[in-house]
Amino acid sequence: MKVTVVGAGAVGASCAEYIAIKDFASEVVLLDIKEGYAEGKAMDLMQTASLNGFDTKITGSTSDYSKTAGSDIAVITSGIPRKPGMTREELIGINAGIVKSVAASLVEHSPNVILIVVSNPMDTMTYLAHKVTGLPKNRIIGMGGALDSARFKYRLAEALEAPISDVDGMVIGGHSDKGMVPLTRLATRNSVPASEFLSEERLQQVLEDTKVGGATLTKLLGTSAWYAPGAAVSGLVQAIACDQKKIFPCSTLLDGEYGLSDLCIGVPVVLGRNGIEKIVEINLSDAEKAHLEESAAGVKKTNSLI
Ligand SMILES: NC(=O)C1=CN([C@@H]2O[C@H](COP(=O)(O)OP(=O)(O)OC[C@H]3O[C@@H](n4cnc5c(N)ncnc54)[C@H](O)[C@@H]3O)[C@@H](O)[C@H]2O)C=CC1
Numbered sequence: 602m603k604v605t606v607v608g609a610g611a612v613g614a615s616c617a618e619y620i621a622i623k624d625f626a627s628e629v630v631l632l633d634i635k636e637g638y639a640e641g642k643a644m645d646l647m648q649t650a651s652l653n654g655f656d657t658k659i660t661g662s663t664s665d666y667s668k669t670a671g672s673d674i675a676v677i678t679s680g681i682p683r684k685p686g687m688t689r690e691e692l693i694g695i696n697a698g699i700v701k702s703v704a705a706s707l708v709e710h711s712p713n714v715i716l717i718v719v720s721n722p723m724d725t726m727t728y729l730a731h732k733v734t735g736l737p738k739n740r741i742i743g744m745g746g747a748l749d750s751a752r753f754k755y756r757l758a759e760a761l762e763a764p765i766s767d768v769d770g771m772v773i774g775g776h777s778d779k780g781m782v783p784l785t786r787l788a789t790r791n792s793v794p795a796s797e798f799l800s801e802e803r804l805q806q807v808l809e810d811t812k813v814g815g816a817t818l819t820k821l822l823g824t825s826a827w828y829a830p831g832a833a834v835s836g837l838v839q840a841i842a843c844d845q846k847k848i849f850p851c852s853t854l855l856d857g858e859y860g861l862s863d864l865c866i867g868v869p870v871v872l873g874r875n876g877i878e879k880i881v882e883i884n885l886s887d888a889e890k891a892h893l894e895e896s897a898a899g900v901k902k903t904n905s906l907i
Pocket residue numbers: 607608609610611612613632633634635638678679680681682683692696699703718719720721723744745748776824825826827830
């Protein structure tokens with residue numbers, strides 16, 4: 602299993618590290634445009650192999666896509682991150698050009714690749730990857746919902762004063778401060794609805810904190826987060842590589858599902874060796890449907906800028 606990660610910055614390196622630590626891929630190629638940067642990150646990570654006990658071979662490349670040839674999965678993290686006070690959508694001007702050229706180069710060297718798009722604004726970049734590559738829809742996956750759901754579980758555990766392993770929850774919709782739709786109605790603590798333990802007001806606070814999860818970290822760090830984003834990507838890569846058939850909310854091209862079409866937005870999907878093997882349509886309440894539709898309108902507005 603060969604995995605390429607484009608962008609050896611904060612998220613790309615974190616993602617490569619988690620993939621290696623989980624030890625399911627034979628090879629990870631890191632690629633960046635900054636001279637020597639990916640090679641340096643790869644060497645540093647390889648020097649953790651004996652310490653962390655993995656055999657995955659990590660190599661680096663400065664803009665040489667021939668090194669990525671034959672990749673089964675490629676992750677696109679290249680592009681600029683936001684600074685405090687910015688929205689993800691404001692990154693489109695620079696990141697659209699980067700994602701366009703990177704996606705084309707990846708597919709040129711690995712025609713059978715499954716792409717995972719991370720660069721922001723992620724839903725629009727995922728849509729752009731479709732426009733540029735024309736790959737079948739099961740082979741282009743946007744990562745946002747897996748991260749947002751992890752943050753939702755973190756906030757739920759905090760509110761419930763419960764261990765995180767005891768809570769479950771999912772966030773669908775666009776990966777944006779306003780567009781996320783945390784499904785509080787379906788959140789549980791060990792199969793018991795979270796609403797049995799928390800007031801409507803407290804659940805609403807969990808929802809609001811989840812939606813601004815990325816912005817909160819950006820304010821604290823001066824740039825956006827990387828540990829949880831890297832871990833979330835590695836979870837998707839592992840589900841595909843190991844044919845796990847796990848459900849994650851991912852940004853995918855919709856064609857009538859949830860009453861939406863011609864956009865990529867986060868909905869639950871089954872991930873396996875063929876990428877997105879199924880889009881899972883769950884019954885949403887009227888309020889959840891309205892939030893998803895509002896979120897889709899926001900994503901479409903951003904899509905109109907590419
Ligand atoms: N979808 C999600 O859930 C998340 C998305 N992000 C997004 O991921 C992106 C990367 O974030 P960070 O890693 O923190 O940024 P970073 O600045 O640390 O790393 C980005 C890397 O991309 C490289 N790069 C730029 N243009 C390139 C090109 N044409 N080819 C190859 N490499 C190129 C840069 O040299 C840099 O090393 C940002 O757009 C950020 O908003 C970040 C976290 C979560």
